[in-house]
Amino acid sequence: MKRYAAWALACLVMASANAGDTKKFDFVPEPGSNGTASPAGCSFSELQLPEKLAVFATGAYGGKPAGFQIDQSGHEATRFDIAVNSPDKPVVLMLGAYEPSVWNIGWSQGTQILAVLVSGYHRQAVAGLPKSTPIINSSYDNKGACGYFYVSDSTMGALNPMSKRVFGRPVSMVFPVVNGKVVVGEPLAAGTALRTSSDTTIASLRDPSAPMAGPAGLEDAVRKGLLRPASAADAQAWANAVAKNTPDSDLPPVAGQGKTAPRAPTFYGGYVVLKAFTFPAGLYGANSSTFFVPKGIPAPQGNPGHSTVFDFNTLACGGVGCNH
Structure with missing residues:
Protein backbone atom coordinates (compact mmCIF):
# COMPACT_ATOMS: atom_id res chain seq x y z
CA MET A 1 0.00 0.00 0.00
CA LYS A 2 2.88 2.35 0.85
CA ARG A 3 4.51 1.62 -2.49
CA TYR A 4 1.27 2.43 -4.32
CA ALA A 5 0.87 5.69 -2.39
CA ALA A 6 4.41 6.74 -3.23
CA TRP A 7 3.87 5.93 -6.90
CA ALA A 8 0.61 7.91 -6.94
CA LEU A 9 2.36 10.89 -5.36
CA ALA A 10 5.16 10.74 -7.94
CA CYS A 11 2.63 10.67 -10.77
CA LEU A 12 0.84 13.67 -9.30
CA VAL A 13 4.07 15.66 -9.01
CA MET A 14 5.26 14.78 -12.50
CA ALA A 15 1.90 15.40 -14.16
CA SER A 16 3.04 18.99 -14.57
CA ALA A 17 5.19 17.73 -17.45
CA ASN A 18 1.98 17.51 -19.46
CA ALA A 19 0.15 20.57 -18.19
CA GLY A 20 0.68 24.02 -16.76
CA ASP A 21 2.85 26.60 -18.54
CA THR A 22 3.57 24.72 -21.75
CA LYS A 23 3.65 25.59 -25.43
CA LYS A 24 3.84 23.77 -28.72
CA PHE A 25 7.15 21.95 -29.29
CA ASP A 26 8.30 22.37 -32.89
CA PHE A 27 10.03 19.18 -33.96
CA VAL A 28 10.51 17.57 -37.37
CA PRO A 29 12.32 14.20 -37.09
CA GLU A 30 15.41 13.70 -39.21
CA PRO A 31 15.37 10.81 -41.70
CA GLY A 32 16.83 7.76 -40.01
CA SER A 33 16.04 8.86 -36.48
CA ASN A 34 13.53 7.12 -34.23
CA GLY A 35 11.35 9.51 -35.49
CA THR A 36 17.19 23.25 -12.10
CA ALA A 37 19.32 22.50 -9.74
CA SER A 38 20.70 19.04 -9.23
CA PRO A 39 19.70 16.97 -6.22
CA ALA A 40 22.50 16.42 -3.72
CA GLY A 41 24.56 13.31 -4.41
CA CYS A 42 24.34 10.84 -7.26
CA SER A 43 20.78 9.66 -6.60
CA PHE A 44 17.16 10.77 -6.69
CA SER A 45 16.73 9.87 -3.04
CA GLU A 46 13.33 11.55 -2.61
CA LEU A 47 11.83 10.12 -5.80
CA GLN A 48 10.07 6.75 -5.67
CA LEU A 49 10.34 5.20 -9.12
CA PRO A 50 7.68 2.70 -10.22
CA GLU A 51 8.58 -0.82 -11.31
CA LYS A 52 7.10 -0.19 -14.74
CA LEU A 53 9.60 2.37 -15.99
CA ALA A 54 11.68 2.98 -19.12
CA VAL A 55 15.26 4.23 -18.84
CA PHE A 56 16.02 5.87 -22.17
CA ALA A 57 19.52 7.07 -23.09
CA THR A 58 20.61 9.30 -25.93
CA GLY A 59 23.42 11.65 -26.90
CA ALA A 60 26.56 12.03 -28.98
CA TYR A 61 29.94 13.76 -28.88
CA GLY A 62 28.03 16.93 -29.74
CA GLY A 63 24.83 18.14 -31.37
CA LYS A 64 24.23 20.87 -33.93
CA PRO A 65 26.14 24.17 -33.45
CA ALA A 66 24.07 26.47 -31.25
CA GLY A 67 25.77 29.75 -32.23
CA PHE A 68 26.60 30.76 -28.65
CA GLN A 69 28.45 29.61 -25.55
CA ILE A 70 27.01 28.37 -22.26
CA ASP A 71 30.32 28.24 -20.37
CA GLN A 72 33.90 29.48 -20.41
CA SER A 73 35.39 26.37 -22.04
CA GLY A 74 35.98 28.28 -25.27
CA HIS A 75 33.81 25.74 -27.11
CA GLU A 76 30.70 26.70 -29.00
CA ALA A 77 27.64 25.11 -27.42
CA THR A 78 25.83 22.38 -29.31
CA ARG A 79 22.11 21.72 -29.28
CA PHE A 80 20.04 18.54 -29.10
CA ASP A 81 16.30 18.56 -29.85
CA ILE A 82 14.61 15.60 -28.17
CA ALA A 83 11.02 14.44 -28.67
CA VAL A 84 9.98 11.99 -25.94
CA ASN A 85 7.10 9.73 -26.94
CA SER A 86 6.19 7.11 -24.34
CA PRO A 87 2.49 7.42 -23.44
CA ASP A 88 2.25 3.85 -22.09
CA LYS A 89 5.18 3.91 -19.67
CA PRO A 90 6.78 6.64 -17.51
CA VAL A 91 10.31 7.63 -18.52
CA VAL A 92 13.62 8.68 -17.01
CA LEU A 93 16.27 10.08 -19.33
CA MET A 94 20.03 9.66 -19.50
CA LEU A 95 21.55 12.38 -21.70
CA GLY A 96 25.26 12.64 -22.44
CA ALA A 97 27.55 14.72 -24.69
CA TYR A 98 31.22 15.65 -24.60
CA GLU A 99 30.77 19.19 -25.89
CA PRO A 100 28.94 21.86 -23.86
CA SER A 101 25.35 21.24 -24.87
CA VAL A 102 21.77 22.38 -24.50
CA TRP A 103 19.17 19.60 -24.39
CA ASN A 104 15.88 20.98 -25.68
CA ILE A 105 13.06 18.62 -24.70
CA GLY A 106 9.46 18.20 -25.77
CA TRP A 107 6.98 15.38 -25.16
CA SER A 108 3.80 13.85 -26.51
CA GLN A 109 0.43 13.70 -24.76
CA GLY A 110 0.42 11.15 -21.94
CA THR A 111 4.22 10.98 -21.69
CA GLN A 112 5.55 11.38 -18.13
CA ILE A 113 9.22 12.37 -17.71
CA LEU A 114 9.97 11.55 -14.08
CA ALA A 115 13.65 12.54 -13.88
CA VAL A 116 16.72 13.38 -15.97
CA LEU A 117 20.39 12.50 -15.54
CA VAL A 118 22.45 14.71 -17.85
CA SER A 119 26.21 14.46 -18.14
CA GLY A 120 29.23 15.33 -20.25
CA TYR A 121 32.76 16.62 -20.17
CA HIS A 122 31.83 20.29 -20.47
CA ARG A 123 28.77 22.07 -19.08
CA GLN A 124 25.34 20.60 -19.89
CA ALA A 125 21.99 22.37 -19.60
CA VAL A 126 18.39 21.24 -19.99
CA ALA A 127 15.64 23.36 -21.56
CA GLY A 128 11.95 22.66 -22.04
CA LEU A 129 11.12 20.80 -18.81
CA PRO A 130 9.10 22.16 -15.87
CA LYS A 131 11.19 23.32 -12.91
CA SER A 132 9.53 20.58 -10.85
CA THR A 133 11.29 17.86 -12.88
CA PRO A 134 14.22 16.46 -10.84
CA ILE A 135 17.54 16.78 -12.68
CA ILE A 136 21.02 15.55 -11.81
CA ASN A 137 23.55 17.52 -13.84
CA SER A 138 26.96 15.88 -13.41
CA SER A 139 29.83 16.86 -15.72
CA TYR A 140 33.60 16.81 -15.54
CA ASP A 141 33.66 20.61 -15.44
CA ASN A 142 31.27 20.88 -12.50
CA LYS A 143 32.91 17.97 -10.63
CA GLY A 144 29.48 16.35 -10.42
CA ALA A 145 28.63 13.68 -7.87
CA CYS A 146 28.09 11.07 -10.59
CA GLY A 147 31.28 11.78 -12.47
CA TYR A 148 30.67 12.12 -16.18
CA PHE A 149 29.73 10.12 -19.27
CA TYR A 150 28.58 10.75 -22.80
CA VAL A 151 26.73 8.53 -25.23
CA SER A 152 28.61 7.12 -28.22
CA ASP A 153 29.45 3.76 -29.77
CA SER A 154 32.72 3.67 -27.85
CA THR A 155 31.22 4.54 -24.44
CA MET A 156 28.24 2.17 -24.29
CA GLY A 157 29.91 0.13 -21.55
CA ALA A 158 29.53 2.99 -19.08
CA LEU A 159 25.77 3.38 -19.46
CA ASN A 160 24.32 0.34 -17.65
CA PRO A 161 26.55 0.71 -14.56
CA MET A 162 25.55 4.38 -14.30
CA SER A 163 21.85 3.60 -14.86
CA LYS A 164 21.89 0.90 -12.16
CA ARG A 165 23.63 3.26 -9.77
CA VAL A 166 21.15 6.11 -10.25
CA PHE A 167 17.90 4.39 -11.25
CA GLY A 168 18.39 0.86 -9.89
CA ARG A 169 18.01 -0.82 -13.28
CA PRO A 170 19.80 -1.01 -16.66
CA VAL A 171 19.10 1.15 -19.69
CA SER A 172 15.96 0.06 -21.53
CA MET A 173 17.05 1.49 -24.89
CA VAL A 174 19.66 3.79 -26.43
CA PHE A 175 18.44 6.07 -29.21
CA PRO A 176 20.98 7.38 -31.76
CA VAL A 177 21.01 11.07 -32.59
CA VAL A 178 20.69 12.19 -36.22
CA ASN A 179 21.83 15.77 -36.99
CA GLY A 180 21.17 16.88 -33.41
CA LYS A 181 17.64 15.44 -33.30
CA VAL A 182 16.22 12.27 -31.79
CA VAL A 183 12.87 10.68 -31.04
CA VAL A 184 13.07 8.86 -27.70
CA GLY A 185 10.52 6.10 -27.13
CA GLU A 186 7.99 5.06 -29.75
CA PRO A 187 8.30 6.44 -33.31
CA LEU A 188 6.27 9.59 -33.86
CA ALA A 189 3.17 9.21 -35.97
CA ALA A 190 2.56 11.96 -38.50
CA GLY A 191 0.86 14.92 -36.90
CA THR A 192 1.68 13.96 -33.30
CA ALA A 193 1.37 17.07 -31.13
CA LEU A 194 4.30 17.80 -28.83
CA ARG A 195 4.52 20.19 -25.89
CA THR A 196 7.41 21.87 -24.07
CA SER A 197 7.69 24.01 -20.96
CA SER A 198 8.56 27.72 -20.85
CA ASP A 199 10.15 27.41 -17.41
CA THR A 200 13.68 27.13 -18.83
CA THR A 201 14.29 28.47 -22.34
CA ILE A 202 17.29 28.01 -24.61
CA ALA A 203 17.94 31.77 -24.65
CA SER A 204 18.22 31.86 -20.86
CA LEU A 205 21.09 29.35 -20.93
CA ARG A 206 23.49 31.47 -22.97
CA ASP A 207 26.53 32.74 -21.05
CA PRO A 208 26.22 36.54 -21.42
CA SER A 209 29.91 37.02 -20.54
CA ALA A 210 31.03 34.89 -23.50
CA PRO A 211 31.04 36.18 -27.08
CA MET A 212 28.74 34.77 -29.71
CA ALA A 213 30.25 31.76 -31.43
Whole structure:
Protein backbone atom coordinates (compact mmCIF):
# COMPACT_ATOMS: atom_id res chain seq x y z
CA MET A 1 0.00 0.00 0.00
CA LYS A 2 2.88 2.35 0.85
CA ARG A 3 4.51 1.62 -2.49
CA TYR A 4 1.27 2.43 -4.32
CA ALA A 5 0.87 5.69 -2.39
CA ALA A 6 4.41 6.74 -3.23
CA TRP A 7 3.87 5.93 -6.90
CA ALA A 8 0.61 7.91 -6.94
CA LEU A 9 2.36 10.89 -5.36
CA ALA A 10 5.16 10.74 -7.94
CA CYS A 11 2.63 10.67 -10.77
CA LEU A 12 0.84 13.67 -9.30
CA VAL A 13 4.07 15.66 -9.01
CA MET A 14 5.26 14.78 -12.50
CA ALA A 15 1.90 15.40 -14.16
CA SER A 16 3.04 18.99 -14.57
CA ALA A 17 5.19 17.73 -17.45
CA ASN A 18 1.98 17.51 -19.46
CA ALA A 19 0.15 20.57 -18.19
CA GLY A 20 0.68 24.02 -16.76
CA ASP A 21 2.85 26.60 -18.54
CA THR A 22 3.57 24.72 -21.75
CA LYS A 23 3.65 25.59 -25.43
CA LYS A 24 3.84 23.77 -28.72
CA PHE A 25 7.15 21.95 -29.29
CA ASP A 26 8.30 22.37 -32.89
CA PHE A 27 10.03 19.18 -33.96
CA VAL A 28 10.51 17.57 -37.37
CA PRO A 29 12.32 14.20 -37.09
CA GLU A 30 15.41 13.70 -39.21
CA PRO A 31 15.37 10.81 -41.70
CA GLY A 32 16.83 7.76 -40.01
CA SER A 33 16.04 8.86 -36.48
CA ASN A 34 13.53 7.12 -34.23
CA GLY A 35 11.35 9.51 -35.49
CA THR A 36 17.19 23.25 -12.10
CA ALA A 37 19.32 22.50 -9.74
CA SER A 38 20.70 19.04 -9.23
CA PRO A 39 19.70 16.97 -6.22
CA ALA A 40 22.50 16.42 -3.72
CA GLY A 41 24.56 13.31 -4.41
CA CYS A 42 24.34 10.84 -7.26
CA SER A 43 20.78 9.66 -6.60
CA PHE A 44 17.16 10.77 -6.69
CA SER A 45 16.73 9.87 -3.04
CA GLU A 46 13.33 11.55 -2.61
CA LEU A 47 11.83 10.12 -5.80
CA GLN A 48 10.07 6.75 -5.67
CA LEU A 49 10.34 5.20 -9.12
CA PRO A 50 7.68 2.70 -10.22
CA GLU A 51 8.58 -0.82 -11.31
CA LYS A 52 7.10 -0.19 -14.74
CA LEU A 53 9.60 2.37 -15.99
CA ALA A 54 11.68 2.98 -19.12
CA VAL A 55 15.26 4.23 -18.84
CA PHE A 56 16.02 5.87 -22.17
CA ALA A 57 19.52 7.07 -23.09
CA THR A 58 20.61 9.30 -25.93
CA GLY A 59 23.42 11.65 -26.90
CA ALA A 60 26.56 12.03 -28.98
CA TYR A 61 29.94 13.76 -28.88
CA GLY A 62 28.03 16.93 -29.74
CA GLY A 63 24.83 18.14 -31.37
CA LYS A 64 24.23 20.87 -33.93
CA PRO A 65 26.14 24.17 -33.45
CA ALA A 66 24.07 26.47 -31.25
CA GLY A 67 25.77 29.75 -32.23
CA PHE A 68 26.60 30.76 -28.65
CA GLN A 69 28.45 29.61 -25.55
CA ILE A 70 27.01 28.37 -22.26
CA ASP A 71 30.32 28.24 -20.37
CA GLN A 72 33.90 29.48 -20.41
CA SER A 73 35.39 26.37 -22.04
CA GLY A 74 35.98 28.28 -25.27
CA HIS A 75 33.81 25.74 -27.11
CA GLU A 76 30.70 26.70 -29.00
CA ALA A 77 27.64 25.11 -27.42
CA THR A 78 25.83 22.38 -29.31
CA ARG A 79 22.11 21.72 -29.28
CA PHE A 80 20.04 18.54 -29.10
CA ASP A 81 16.30 18.56 -29.85
CA ILE A 82 14.61 15.60 -28.17
CA ALA A 83 11.02 14.44 -28.67
CA VAL A 84 9.98 11.99 -25.94
CA ASN A 85 7.10 9.73 -26.94
CA SER A 86 6.19 7.11 -24.34
CA PRO A 87 2.49 7.42 -23.44
CA ASP A 88 2.25 3.85 -22.09
CA LYS A 89 5.18 3.91 -19.67
CA PRO A 90 6.78 6.64 -17.51
CA VAL A 91 10.31 7.63 -18.52
CA VAL A 92 13.62 8.68 -17.01
CA LEU A 93 16.27 10.08 -19.33
CA MET A 94 20.03 9.66 -19.50
CA LEU A 95 21.55 12.38 -21.70
CA GLY A 96 25.26 12.64 -22.44
CA ALA A 97 27.55 14.72 -24.69
CA TYR A 98 31.22 15.65 -24.60
CA GLU A 99 30.77 19.19 -25.89
CA PRO A 100 28.94 21.86 -23.86
CA SER A 101 25.35 21.24 -24.87
CA VAL A 102 21.77 22.38 -24.50
CA TRP A 103 19.17 19.60 -24.39
CA ASN A 104 15.88 20.98 -25.68
CA ILE A 105 13.06 18.62 -24.70
CA GLY A 106 9.46 18.20 -25.77
CA TRP A 107 6.98 15.38 -25.16
CA SER A 108 3.80 13.85 -26.51
CA GLN A 109 0.43 13.70 -24.76
CA GLY A 110 0.42 11.15 -21.94
CA THR A 111 4.22 10.98 -21.69
CA GLN A 112 5.55 11.38 -18.13
CA ILE A 113 9.22 12.37 -17.71
CA LEU A 114 9.97 11.55 -14.08
CA ALA A 115 13.65 12.54 -13.88
CA VAL A 116 16.72 13.38 -15.97
CA LEU A 117 20.39 12.50 -15.54
CA VAL A 118 22.45 14.71 -17.85
CA SER A 119 26.21 14.46 -18.14
CA GLY A 120 29.23 15.33 -20.25
CA TYR A 121 32.76 16.62 -20.17
CA HIS A 122 31.83 20.29 -20.47
CA ARG A 123 28.77 22.07 -19.08
CA GLN A 124 25.34 20.60 -19.89
CA ALA A 125 21.99 22.37 -19.60
CA VAL A 126 18.39 21.24 -19.99
CA ALA A 127 15.64 23.36 -21.56
CA GLY A 128 11.95 22.66 -22.04
CA LEU A 129 11.12 20.80 -18.81
CA PRO A 130 9.10 22.16 -15.87
CA LYS A 131 11.19 23.32 -12.91
CA SER A 132 9.53 20.58 -10.85
CA THR A 133 11.29 17.86 -12.88
CA PRO A 134 14.22 16.46 -10.84
CA ILE A 135 17.54 16.78 -12.68
CA ILE A 136 21.02 15.55 -11.81
CA ASN A 137 23.55 17.52 -13.84
CA SER A 138 26.96 15.88 -13.41
CA SER A 139 29.83 16.86 -15.72
CA TYR A 140 33.60 16.81 -15.54
CA ASP A 141 33.66 20.61 -15.44
CA ASN A 142 31.27 20.88 -12.50
CA LYS A 143 32.91 17.97 -10.63
CA GLY A 144 29.48 16.35 -10.42
CA ALA A 145 28.63 13.68 -7.87
CA CYS A 146 28.09 11.07 -10.59
CA GLY A 147 31.28 11.78 -12.47
CA TYR A 148 30.67 12.12 -16.18
CA PHE A 149 29.73 10.12 -19.27
CA TYR A 150 28.58 10.75 -22.80
CA VAL A 151 26.73 8.53 -25.23
CA SER A 152 28.61 7.12 -28.22
CA ASP A 153 29.45 3.76 -29.77
CA SER A 154 32.72 3.67 -27.85
CA THR A 155 31.22 4.54 -24.44
CA MET A 156 28.24 2.17 -24.29
CA GLY A 157 29.91 0.13 -21.55
CA ALA A 158 29.53 2.99 -19.08
CA LEU A 159 25.77 3.38 -19.46
CA ASN A 160 24.32 0.34 -17.65
CA PRO A 161 26.55 0.71 -14.56
CA MET A 162 25.55 4.38 -14.30
CA SER A 163 21.85 3.60 -14.86
CA LYS A 164 21.89 0.90 -12.16
CA ARG A 165 23.63 3.26 -9.77
CA VAL A 166 21.15 6.11 -10.25
CA PHE A 167 17.90 4.39 -11.25
CA GLY A 168 18.39 0.86 -9.89
CA ARG A 169 18.01 -0.82 -13.28
CA PRO A 170 19.80 -1.01 -16.66
CA VAL A 171 19.10 1.15 -19.69
CA SER A 172 15.96 0.06 -21.53
CA MET A 173 17.05 1.49 -24.89
CA VAL A 174 19.66 3.79 -26.43
CA PHE A 175 18.44 6.07 -29.21
CA PRO A 176 20.98 7.38 -31.76
CA VAL A 177 21.01 11.07 -32.59
CA VAL A 178 20.69 12.19 -36.22
CA ASN A 179 21.83 15.77 -36.99
CA GLY A 180 21.17 16.88 -33.41
CA LYS A 181 17.64 15.44 -33.30
CA VAL A 182 16.22 12.27 -31.79
CA VAL A 183 12.87 10.68 -31.04
CA VAL A 184 13.07 8.86 -27.70
CA GLY A 185 10.52 6.10 -27.13
CA GLU A 186 7.99 5.06 -29.75
CA PRO A 187 8.30 6.44 -33.31
CA LEU A 188 6.27 9.59 -33.86
CA ALA A 189 3.17 9.21 -35.97
CA ALA A 190 2.56 11.96 -38.50
CA GLY A 191 0.86 14.92 -36.90
CA THR A 192 1.68 13.96 -33.30
CA ALA A 193 1.37 17.07 -31.13
CA LEU A 194 4.30 17.80 -28.83
CA ARG A 195 4.52 20.19 -25.89
CA THR A 196 7.41 21.87 -24.07
CA SER A 197 7.69 24.01 -20.96
CA SER A 198 8.56 27.72 -20.85
CA ASP A 199 10.15 27.41 -17.41
CA THR A 200 13.68 27.13 -18.83
CA THR A 201 14.29 28.47 -22.34
CA ILE A 202 17.29 28.01 -24.61
CA ALA A 203 17.94 31.77 -24.65
CA SER A 204 18.22 31.86 -20.86
CA LEU A 205 21.09 29.35 -20.93
CA ARG A 206 23.49 31.47 -22.97
CA ASP A 207 26.53 32.74 -21.05
CA PRO A 208 26.22 36.54 -21.42
CA SER A 209 29.91 37.02 -20.54
CA ALA A 210 31.03 34.89 -23.50
CA PRO A 211 31.04 36.18 -27.08
CA MET A 212 28.74 34.77 -29.71
CA ALA A 213 30.25 31.76 -31.43
CA GLY A 214 31.37 30.99 -34.98
CA PRO A 215 30.41 33.24 -37.92
CA ALA A 216 27.74 34.94 -35.80
CA GLY A 217 30.47 36.01 -33.38
CA LEU A 218 32.53 37.50 -36.21
CA GLU A 219 29.54 39.42 -37.57
CA ASP A 220 28.86 40.71 -34.07
CA ALA A 221 32.48 41.88 -33.76
CA VAL A 222 32.15 43.80 -37.06
CA ARG A 223 29.00 45.52 -35.77
CA LYS A 224 30.86 46.49 -32.61
CA GLY A 225 33.79 47.95 -34.53
CA LEU A 226 36.28 45.33 -33.38
CA LEU A 227 36.82 43.96 -36.90
CA ARG A 228 36.39 45.08 -40.48
CA PRO A 229 36.31 42.91 -43.60
CA ALA A 230 39.79 42.43 -45.10
CA SER A 231 40.63 43.21 -48.73
CA ALA A 232 43.29 42.20 -51.21
CA ALA A 233 45.17 45.38 -50.24
CA ASP A 234 45.53 44.09 -46.68
CA ALA A 235 47.00 40.83 -47.93
CA GLN A 236 49.41 42.69 -50.22
CA ALA A 237 50.44 44.98 -47.35
CA TRP A 238 51.36 41.86 -45.38
CA ALA A 239 53.42 40.46 -48.25
CA ASN A 240 55.22 43.81 -48.69
CA ALA A 241 56.01 44.08 -44.97
CA VAL A 242 57.44 40.57 -44.88
CA ALA A 243 59.51 41.13 -48.03
CA LYS A 244 60.92 44.39 -46.65
CA ASN A 245 62.16 42.57 -43.57
CA THR A 246 63.47 39.46 -45.36
CA PRO A 247 67.10 39.81 -46.62
CA ASP A 248 66.79 37.26 -49.43
CA SER A 249 63.53 38.63 -50.80
CA ASP A 250 65.18 40.87 -53.44
CA LEU A 251 63.19 40.06 -56.57
CA PRO A 252 64.29 40.93 -60.13
CA PRO A 253 62.18 43.11 -62.43
CA VAL A 254 60.03 41.50 -65.12
CA ALA A 255 59.90 42.99 -68.63
CA GLY A 256 56.80 45.09 -69.05
CA GLN A 257 55.89 44.77 -65.38
CA GLY A 258 58.63 46.51 -63.48
CA LYS A 259 59.77 45.18 -60.13
CA THR A 260 58.04 41.96 -59.07
CA ALA A 261 55.63 42.48 -56.19
CA PRO A 262 55.85 40.00 -53.29
CA ARG A 263 53.18 37.33 -53.49
CA ALA A 264 50.21 38.09 -51.25
CA PRO A 265 48.61 35.30 -49.21
CA THR A 266 45.33 33.87 -50.49
CA PHE A 267 42.33 34.15 -48.18
CA TYR A 268 38.54 34.10 -48.30
CA GLY A 269 36.35 36.21 -46.08
CA GLY A 270 39.08 37.52 -43.78
CA TYR A 271 39.09 40.36 -41.26
CA VAL A 272 41.33 43.15 -40.03
CA VAL A 273 41.47 43.48 -36.24
CA LEU A 274 40.79 47.08 -35.17
CA LYS A 275 40.71 46.82 -31.37
CA ALA A 276 41.30 44.34 -28.55
CA PHE A 277 39.41 41.24 -29.62
CA THR A 278 38.70 37.71 -28.42
CA PHE A 279 38.20 34.96 -30.97
CA PRO A 280 34.68 33.52 -30.80
CA ALA A 281 34.43 29.80 -30.19
CA GLY A 282 33.87 27.41 -33.05
CA LEU A 283 36.29 28.73 -35.71
CA TYR A 284 36.90 25.28 -37.15
CA GLY A 285 36.57 23.81 -40.63
CA ALA A 286 34.28 25.87 -42.84
CA ASN A 287 33.84 28.39 -40.00
CA SER A 288 37.57 29.24 -39.87
CA SER A 289 38.74 32.62 -41.12
CA THR A 290 41.80 34.83 -41.70
CA PHE A 291 42.83 37.73 -39.47
CA PHE A 292 45.27 40.58 -40.11
CA VAL A 293 46.52 42.34 -36.96
CA PRO A 294 47.91 45.83 -37.80
CA LYS A 295 50.91 47.28 -36.02
CA GLY A 296 49.96 48.71 -32.65
CA ILE A 297 46.89 46.48 -32.24
CA PRO A 298 47.15 43.74 -29.58
CA ALA A 299 47.07 40.12 -30.68
CA PRO A 300 43.58 38.60 -30.29
CA GLN A 301 42.90 36.46 -27.24
CA GLY A 302 41.28 33.03 -27.12
CA ASN A 303 41.38 30.08 -29.48
CA PRO A 304 41.64 30.83 -33.24
CA GLY A 305 40.63 27.25 -34.09
CA HIS A 306 41.61 26.51 -37.69
CA SER A 307 41.96 30.21 -38.55
CA THR A 308 45.10 31.96 -39.82
CA VAL A 309 46.51 35.04 -38.09
CA PHE A 310 48.93 37.49 -39.78
CA ASP A 311 50.43 39.73 -37.08
CA PHE A 312 52.13 42.90 -38.37
CA ASN A 313 53.65 43.50 -34.91
CA THR A 314 55.81 40.39 -35.08
CA LEU A 315 55.56 39.59 -38.81
CA ALA A 316 54.67 36.09 -37.69
CA CYS A 317 51.96 33.99 -39.26
CA GLY A 318 50.06 31.45 -37.18
CA GLY A 319 47.60 28.83 -38.36
CA VAL A 320 46.83 26.43 -41.17
CA GLY A 321 47.06 29.00 -43.98
CA CYS A 322 50.59 30.18 -43.33
CA ASN A 323 52.23 28.12 -46.07
CA HIS A 324 49.73 28.99 -48.81
